[in-house]
Amino acid sequence: MKVLGFLLQKEFRQIFRDKTILAMMFAMPIIQLIIMPLAANFEVKNVNLVYVDHDHSSLSQKLVHKIASSGYFKLVATPSSYGSAMTFIEVGDADLVLEIPAGFEKNLVREGSQRINLSVDAINGTKSVIGGGYLQAVIKDFNRALDLNIKLATTASTNTAAAISVDTVNWYNPRAEYKYYMVPGILVLLLTLIGGFITALNIVREKEIGTIEQINVTPVQKWQFILGKLVPFWIVGMIVFTLGLIVMYLVYGIFPKGSIALLYLFAAVYLVALLGLGLLISTFADTQLQAMFVAFFFMMIFMLMCGFFTSIDSMPDWAKQLSGLTPVTHFITVVRLIVLKGSGFADVKTELGWLLGFALALNGLAIFNYRKTT
Template sequence: MEVLKFILQKEFRQIFRDKIILAMMFVMPTVQLIIMPFAANFEVKNINVAYVDNDHSSYSQRLIEKIAASGYFKIVSSPQSYKEGLKMIEKGDADLVLEIPLGFERNLVREGLQEVNMAVDAINGTKSSLGGAYLTNVIADFNSNLDVNIKASKSVVPGQAATIEIANSNWYNPHAEYKYYMVPGILVLLLTMIGGFITALNIVKEKEIGTIEQINVTPIKKWQFILGKLIPFWIVGMIVFTVGMIVMYIVYGIFPEGSLLLLYLFAAVYLIALLGLGLLISTLADTQLQAMFIAYFFMMVFMLMSGFFTSTDSMPGWARIISQCTPVTHFITVVRLIVLKGSSFQEVKLELLYLIGFAFLLNSLAIYNYRKTA
């Protein structure tokens, strides 16, 4: 521990000596977190729909077939009751629940008016707003193409076409605002960039200035050296995460619905995994330029395949597999669930196991790959 203490002193002195690095670690993420949520636009597909058909008529079946044929929706289930449909939303098995009431066809034919109920899982702002809008448009199109016999029916008031009115509600994000979906994801990506880029340049910087040779001839063990490099940036990362949480609350009014302690537990494990990746890159590269390019490659993969910009459900099968093999995908999922939905440990414990696995694997590889010549 005495050896580790001296390594930590050296690392903290190097961090606070470089004012540019300090600005990159604290000022840039704060500014980006304030600006970036205002620049986002999405299109989603494969929106999971569960429908509750209480009418079981030819018209209700035609409506379901039209929804399935639209290209945006995937019919996943037909629960027996609206309450069962809401449970599917709570479990994440469905994004939308459409309830067709009893007497759907009869009321359309006789009175030319019928309401349907739509519940939306608004924890995903993209799917809630766009998915709800897509479904509304599909129903409106169905309404405009109702059978001519209905529109010509004597029971319909002259000059009035048969219409369907929709009553919907957004769960976990009542106003369907993008910021509630975007801000937690951006915070994760900024934390990823700090953890990945800065540590990727750390060991390779020692190589370039020649101090690595002095360290290699000391009796420092490999795990002590890697741990001494990891701990300072882990502390910095946790501070950056805290600053991001404060910005998220002050600027956007977002406060976690779930446990802050659980959120920090995941952040701590996730940072260990990301710092392990950065240190592994640093042991592989010979120059800071090489380390930057390698880190940039991984950061781009993380950003584009994490489910932040596009839903992982809209990706092809091979892309979803790659997405699940990146730690950032699991952390973004967890942050959104805890912040917006208030999920408990039981609901996200599998994601924690994934992150622990990534942390163990990446740091083990970093320790193994560090070539010490003492």
């Protein structure tokens, strides 16, 4: 225990002496947490629309007003031909082209139906799909109002066709605001970066300088050395997590609905798992560059598979399983459950089991793979 004290003292001295690392560990996550949720937003706004009206009727004017007033679209231009409208898509100024054929109003009133043409620039997938969806919703709405107007006028019958209308309620995030979804997620990702990279780089740095050989020639035991590296960065991680929670509350007004103690319990176990990954990487890598690349490889997988950017439910089966094998997935799920839904221990205990499993496996492997004698 005494020896561990000396190891910890040395590590903390070095951490607090290196101002760049210190800034990287504390200031960067906070700045990122303040900036990123504002930019990383899945909501689609400002869809650029080009409207080609061959009809010039009051009904077609009404439609364009409805679209423009929905708030999601920006009317870029109203050229007179489809060909010139397409040039807007070709140069990237427009995402959607809506073409209203001649005789639009006439056909609607007489025949009761009319086809219109929607062309979508599918390069920016999210924007075009969601933008197209919004536009269809707007048109559908317009259509329903139209039904009433035309049908009431033309048919004598007053019993309108039965229709199912759906009212959606967003539980746990009533206004479906992205920040409630994003901010806890980003907090987790930042913690992941710190946990995964810093230990790996720290130990490999000692390898590069040669001080690790000096340590290996001392009677320091493996567990002492590893704890000497784990504990300082675990503490740093917990401080970052705390700062993150404070930013979340002060800047975004998000206060965890569930138990804070439970949240800290998970953060504690999660950090041990992540630091274990860093340790494991450091036992394989000989240079900081190698460690960097390996850590980056895992981080990319973690980020893309953890359900932060894309929904896990829509992944193929193999990807779902892979996603379950990354610690980030479990932690992100839990943080969202506790922060937004107020879930208690009973609801998340399987996730705790997973994280404990990762912590044991990764640290076990790291200790097994760390050799004082080669």
